[in-house]
Amino acid sequence: MTTQAMAEVGTAEPKKVKGTPRWGDVILRILAGLVLLYLFLPIFVIVLFSFNDPKGKFNYSWQGFTLKNWADPFKYPPLTDALKLSLNVAAVSTLVAIVLGSLVAVALVRQRFRGQTAVDTFLVIPLTAPEVVMGAALLTLFLDFGWEAGYTTIVISHIAFEISFIAMTVRARMRGFDWTLEDASMDLGASPTRTFFKVTLPLIVPGIVAAGMLSFALSLDDFIITYFVSGSTVTYPLYVNAAVKAAVPPQINVLATAILAISLLLLAVGTLYRRKRIEG
Amino acid sequence: MAGAATSNRQRSKIAPYLMILPALVYLGIFFVVPFYSLARTSLSSSGGSVYLPTLDFNWDFANYFEAFSHYQDQIIRSFVYATTATLLCLLLAFPLAYVIAFKAGRYKNLILGLVILPFFVTFLIRTIAWKTILADDGWVVGALGSIGLLPSEGRLLSTSWAVIGGLTYNWIIFMILPLYVSLEKIDPRLIEASKDLYSTNRRSFTKVILPLAMPGVLAGSLLVFIPASGDFINADYLGSTQTTMIGNVIQKQFLVVKDYPAAAALSMVLMLIILVGVLLYTRALGTEDLV
Numbered sequence: 311m312t313t314q315a316m317a318e319v320g321t322a323e324p325k326k327v328k329g330t331p332r333w334g335d336v337i338l339r340i341l342a343g344l345v346l347l348y349l350f351l352p353i354f355v356i357v358l359f360s361f362n363d364p365k366g367k368f369n370y371s372w373q374g375f376t377l378k379n380w381a382d383p384f385k386y387p388p389l390t391d392a393l394k395l396s397l398n399v400a401a402v403s404t405l406v407a408i409v410l411g412s413l414v415a416v417a418l419v420r421q422r423f424r425g426q427t428a429v430d431t432f433l434v435i436p437l438t439a440p441e442v443v444m445g446a447a448l449l450t451l452f453l454d455f456g457w458e459a460g461y462t463t464i465v466i467s468h469i470a471f472e473i474s475f476i477a478m479t480v481r482a483r484m485r486g487f488d489w490t491l492e493d494a495s496m497d498l499g500a501s502p503t504r505t506f507f508k509v510t511l512p513l514i515v516p517g518i519v520a521a522g523m524l525s526f527a528l529s530l531d532d533f534i535i536t537y538f539v540s541g542s543t544v545t546y547p548l549y550v551n552a553a554v555k556a557a558v559p560p561q562i563n564v565l566a567t568a569i570l571a572i573s574l575l576l577l578a579v580g581t582l583y584r585r586k587r588i589e590g
Numbered sequence: 591m592a593g594a595a596t597s598n599r600q601r602s603k604i605a606p607y608l609m610i611l612p613a614l615v616y617l618g619i620f621f622v623v624p625f626y627s628l629a630r631t632s633l634s635s636s637g638g639s640v641y642l643p644t645l646d647f648n649w650d651f652a653n654y655f656e657a658f659s660h661y662q663d664q665i666i667r668s669f670v671y672a673t674t675a676t677l678l679c680l681l682l683a684f685p686l687a688y689v690i691a692f693k694a695g696r697y698k699n700l701i702l703g704l705v706i707l708p709f710f711v712t713f714l715i716r717t718i719a720w721k722t723i724l725a726d727d728g729w730v731v732g733a734l735g736s737i738g739l740l741p742s743e744g745r746l747l748s749t750s751w752a753v754i755g756g757l758t759y760n761w762i763i764f765m766i767l768p769l770y771v772s773l774e775k776i777d778p779r780l781i782e783a784s785k786d787l788y789s790t791n792r793r794s795f796t797k798v799i800l801p802l803a804m805p806g807v808l809a810g811s812l813l814v815f816i817p818a819s820g821d822f823i824n825a826d827y828l829g830s831t832q833t834t835m836i837g838n839v840i841q842k843q844f845l846v847v848k849d850y851p852a853a854a855a856l857s858m859v860l861m862l863i864i865l866v867g868v869l870l871y872t873r874a875l876g877t878e879d880l881v
Contacts, residue, residue, distance in 0.1 A: 314737045334791065335693070342689035345682050352719035352759070355710045355866070359722065370722050410613040421606035424686060429610055436621050439861065440820025443836045446844055446857040447624035450631045453850070470620040473613050531712050531822065534837075538844065548835045550714045554827060558718065573710040577703060 346465035353570070358404030360563035379560040382566065386561055393548035393565060399461070399545060403468035408522050410469070417478070417513065420486045420492075438473040444471065445538030452539060459541030467539045468532065472525040479524060483517030508538035613630035625861075632854035645850060653855035661839050663857060668860075669757040671750070672819035675757035679765040680807065682758070687766050687806075690785045691773035697740070702770070707762050717756055717827045722753050724828065756824035764813035772806030816864055836860055 359369055363376035370421070385389045408560050417423070418430065452459060492511070495505040533547035540548060550562060635650040690701050708716070708770070723730055724746040734740040747753050776799065784794040814823030836856060843853030 338685055339693065341685040342693075345686040346701070348682070349708050349762070351723065351805060352716045353711060355719040355722050356711060359719075370725060371727060406638075410616055413609040414613045417606040417609035421609070421878055423603075423606040427616070433619070435863060435868075438864065439817055440816055440837075440864060442820040442840050442862045443628075443857045444621075444624075444821065446840055447628040448855060449844060451620070451624040454627045462607040470617065473617060475855055477613065481664075529708070533712075533714055534821075535595075537841070547712055550712060552716075554714070554718060554784065558631065562715060566711050567744075567770060569695065569712075570707070570710050573680050574707065577707075581699075581703075 315325060340467050347384065357567050357570075360560055360567045362560055364562075369558045369560045369563065379564050383564045386453055386559055388544070389546075389549055389559070389561055389565070392544045393546045395461075395544070396546035397532050399464055399468060400526045403529050404522050404525045407464075407469045407472035407476050407525055408518060411473045411521070411525075412420050412480050412514070414473075414477045415437045415480035415484060415508070418481055420489065422508075433474045433477050437478070441471075441532075441534035442538075445535040448535065459539050460525055460543045461512055463539045463541070464536055464543060467535050468497050468529045471532075472529065476518075476525050476526060476543065478519045478522040479521035480514065483520065484514055487513055628854050631850050632858045636849065636851060638738065639651050650851065654859070656852060657855040657859055660852075664836045664839050667833070670821050671754050671825075671833075672815050673758060674754050675817045675818045676765075676811050677760070678754070678758040679762045680769075682813065683762055683765040683769050683810065687689065687769035687773055687812045688775060690770050691776075692778070705766055706763065714810065717823055718758065720752075720756055720759065721747065721782070721827055724755075725812075747828060748833070750829070750833050751824050752828040753833045753835075756828045757821060758820040761814040761818055762823065764817075764872055765810035768809040768813065769803065769806040772803050773807075773815075777801045778803055779781065799851055816868075820860055 318400065348460065348484065359372070360379055360387050361375050361377065362369055362372055363374045363378070364370075379385075414429070418426065439447075445467070448463070448470070449459075457463060491509050492505055495509045496502070521541050524557050533551065536548060537551070544552070553559070553562060615877065621748075630647055631645060632653055633649050633651065634647045635643040636653075637644045686705070690698060715775065718777050723846050725731070726745050726747060731744070731746055732739060734746075735742060735744065740746070780802075781796055783796055786799045789797065818838075820837045822835060822841050824831050825835045825838050828877070836859075840853050840856050840860070843849045847853075
């Protein structure tokens with residue numbers, strides 16, 4: 311054993327296989343593959359059932375193949391309206407939260423000020439509040455204020471949980487940038503405002519876009535908080551929840567599959583665009 | 591000091607405060623004040639008539655005693671379910687995160703994309719899909735029945751395991767990603783070094799990989815445990831009246847029964863228990879690894 315080890319000291323080859331039984335590696339890869347399959351199992355079901363021809367009100371068991379759901383995806387106006395409303399809420403709340411959250415992130419990374427750690431901890435707390443508690447707390451606030459629950463209270467609540475997500479994501483993306491560029495800009499006589507718009511902003515925009523996309527997705531998908539503060543207003547997840555109690559049309563699966571396909575397309579385009587920019 | 595003076599020369603002292611002010615004011619009004627409202631409601635008692643109910647704030651701690659005595663089953667169940675789901679997430683996520691970090695090579699980004707993809711479908715619709723998969727006449731129940739793992743009249747839907755399975759599935763992404771991030775940071779030379787020093791695979795796993803992956807394990811555990819403990823959708827869609835969690839009670843008391851003080855007291859209990867855990871965690875590790 312010793313001589314073997316000594317013989318290996320001189321060789322430049324990294325000893326990758328030493329002590330690693332091949333079968334262990336294979337088992338690990340199979341396990342990972344199975345977990346990946348598990349993640350996709352419901353997705354297969356959702357896509358498959360968008361082609362189902364259900365007999366009753368519920369699209370839960372396979373009855374037969376049809377294309378008619380795809381031919382008429384907007385058959386149920388309440389479903390389409392709910393989806394439109396959710397897109398609206400996600401867009402408005404994300405825009406506001408981006409401004410508020412990014413300012414905090416820039417201040418935390420670029421500035422030194424008293425109470426910085428406190429602000430840092432304070433921003434994490436909303437991320438750790440369970441949604442049911444945050445929804446309940448916002449509901450009691452709106453009851454105390456005497457505000458009627460609806461579109462406005464939904465947007466207000468979404469902004470409240472998005473700010474921390476955006477601030478944390480932008481902050482994480484900003485670490486490790488070359489900030490001497492800012493000093494260089496000011497050394498060359500640019501005003502702080504000009505430096506911000508010409509140097510700082512272009513540096514942080516990719517992080518802000520990524521954070522905005524995350525926030526948009528979170529808003530679109532939010533059920534629990536919205537459920538508490540929505541009154542009689544119906545967003546997309548709220549429509550789906552009501553459907554579970556009454557009737558689940560296959561169009562729900564059609565729109566879910568369409569959203570998935572569009573996200574996939576955007577992801578692919580984004581990746582290709584980035585690759586091209588790096589290569590070009 | 592000279593260097594600091596140069597880099598700060600044009601920055602005003604109030605600039606950072608102006609930048610954080612809007613967000614802090616917003617979170618003050620729509621995050622801190624709501625918790626004050628919640629706390630106040632939890633210590634109020636319902637009064638007035640059936641037609642014109644009123645809430646009177648009078649330090650009514652009875653709500654808390656009632657919350658514990660009436661709903662101790664749901665409180666205990668929530669924590670058992672959420673803990674089990676967190677452990678299952680860890681068990682399932684570790685091999686996948688490990689393979690992505692160390693074995694995926696040039697497919698790394700592709701697999702990461704695939705891992706995130708299912709979560710582009712609304713949480714509720716994913717849970718409905720599990721209802722189909724676990725249905726009594728579904729192929730999973732059929733397959734388990736035919737190999738004798740499930741008695742002939744056995745079901746999966748409406749059991750504790752269906753709820754725990756739903757919780758696991760819906761939040762596993764929050765375990766995979768932090769685990770991957772901390773495994774990715776490990777220098778492979780450290781693992782090689784441990785093997786050069788005659789460490790067995792098991793030893794280099796427990797002595798090198800696991801300690802370095804710990805921030806990811808802890809962050810992932812919190813990010814799964816917190817939403818899972820407060821969830822009511824999985825128990826509602828996949829469970830039965832025997833599997834209700836604290837979230838179901840809070841939701842029902844607030845939106846159906848409208849017993850605001852009881853619901854608020856339950857919410858406070860859930861929040862306080864989680865807050866203590868998070869504070870201990872951030873004290874020990876800082877906030878950097880949490881997101």
